[in-house]
Amino acid sequence: MTVALDDVRLGRGLGRRFYERPVLEVARDLVGCVVSHDGCAGVIVETEAYHDSEPACHAFVGLTPRTSTLFGPPGRAYVYRSYGVHALLNAVTEPEGVGAAVLIRALEPMAGIELMRRRRGVERVERLCSGPGNLTQALGIELLYNGCDLARGPVQITERPAAWREVRTEVDRRIGITRAVELPWRFCAAQSRFLSRPVRRREV
DNA sequence: CATGGGATTGACT
DNA sequence: GTCAATCCCATGC
Numbered sequence: 292m293t294v295a296l297d298d299v300r301l302g303r304g305l306g307r308r309f310y311e312r313p314v315l316e317v318a319r320d321l322v323g324c325v326v327s328h329d330g331c332a333g334v335i336v337e338t339e340a341y342h343d344s345e346p347a348c349h350a351f352v353g354l355t356p357r358t359s360t361l362f363g364p365p366g367r368a369y370v371y372r373s374y375g376v377h378a379l380l381n382a383v384t385e386p387e388g389v390g391a392a393v394l395i396r397a398l399e400p401m402a403g404i405e406l407m408r409r410r411r412g413v414e415r416v417e418r419l420c421s422g423p424g425n426l427t428q429a430l431g432i433e434l435l436y437n438g439c440d441l442a443r444g445p446v447q448i449t450e451r452p453a454a455w456r457e458v459r460t461e462v463d464r465r466i467g468i469t470r471a472v473e474l475p476w477r478f479c480a481a482q483s484r485f486l487s488r489p490v491r492r493r494e495v
Numbered sequence: 496c497a498t499g500g501g502a503t504t505g506a507c508t
Numbered sequence: 509g510t511c512a513a514t515c516c517c518a519t520g521c
């Protein structure tokens with residue numbers, strides 16, 4: 292028997308002030324915060340930053356129907372389908388008019404682990420949310436949440452629990468992209484066993 | 496309106 | 509290590 296979401300005390304939802312900052316700061320500060328949805332929750336252990344000034348970001352092409360969420364108000368979810376298969380969850384950052392977001396890439400499962408196992412068809416806790424497509428499947432996050440307010444839900448991001456307040460982060464290059472590959476815009480909780488891939492070259 | 500390319504994953508060699 | 513699955517959407521004719 293594992294912890295149910297109802298038995299977990301979630302902290303305050305992160306508000307517009309938190310997200311309306313440079314995307315690199317938000318990406319770093321989101322490590323240790325909690326994502327929860329529909330009976331499940333996990334601590335963010337891996338993020339990546341994307342900004343309209345660099346070509347790996349969807350917003351690089353400018354304002355289109357697809358990118359309108361990215362250019363919209365900070366603190367909303369940007370959810371899109373990847374490779375026709377997976378829904379990927381991002382948190383929109385920076386002031387309105389700037390296209391930037393933080394991709395949530397991995398969680399350390401915290402509550403609703405049995406439900407995650409059923410949704411994923413995987414046993415090992417370390418593999419339930421280790422990857423951007425895996426974690427949305429584990430939490431039941433779908434495309435229709437694109438544009439939703441992450442402080443209100445249905446997908447919620449809340450402040451760091453006490454045990455994560457001093458988490459140390461490591462920086463690395465982003466994964467799975469073909470352009471702007473050199474930017475060290477991936478942030479990982481140091482020593483975490485729940486990452487999508489190990490930290491390769493720690494950049495300072 | 497046709498085309499092509501993914502911010503991925505898991506199964507397989 | 510390779511590779512297919514499969515859908516959204518930007519682009520170009």
